[in-house]
Amino acid sequence: MGFIFRQTVPRAPSIVRWRAPSPSWFKLNTDGSSFGNPGLSGAAGIIRDSARHVHLAYQLALGTGTSVLAELTVIWQGMELALTHGLALFLVVEVDATTVISLLKTRASGMWEVQYLIIRIVRLQQLLVADVQHVFREANGPADHLAKEAASLQLTRVLLHDDITGVLRGILCLDRQGVPHLC
Secondary structure, three states: OOOOOOOOOOOOOOEEOOOOOOOOOEEEEEEEEEEEOOEEEEEEEEEEEOOOOEEEEEEEEEEEEOHHHHHHHHHHHHHHHHHHOOOOOEEEEEEOOHHHHHHHHHOOOOOHHHHHHHHHHHHHHHHOEEEEEEOOHHHOHHHHHHHHHHHHHOOOEEEOHHHOOHHHHHHHHHHHOOOOEEO
């Protein structure tokens, strides 16, 4: 009949949680969201300090685009915002898209839009002390929540600490308390 069955070995779940950056460092968590690829997309990021305090969060409506463009755009915009607001002396950037991490390491892409963003991010990394790292999606809840909202509502805005309410405030509270997530 032509069916091929492959037995997969289930892996044990891992416990992950959001971790605060080292003292005097800031952490930028980012996420892009695309309903289709390409499709309606948006992105978001959140900058916190070593005491786990939110300094700012932002959402970007990106119209129709791909998830890779959304992820790269949000990293670039987040680094620019961190620099503008004086939050970028030492910056850890966490991204849950392994494809984007690979693109930034190789610094190569065939698409000019992607290459343009890579160049901008690399220049900012050289200007700042910035380290781009992978984070599991489960430990990136606030950015994920904001990115999905930005994509679905096509919302662009910057949120300061007092602007954070509702579900986002709850997700941040869980992160601050170090609540673990399974992945």
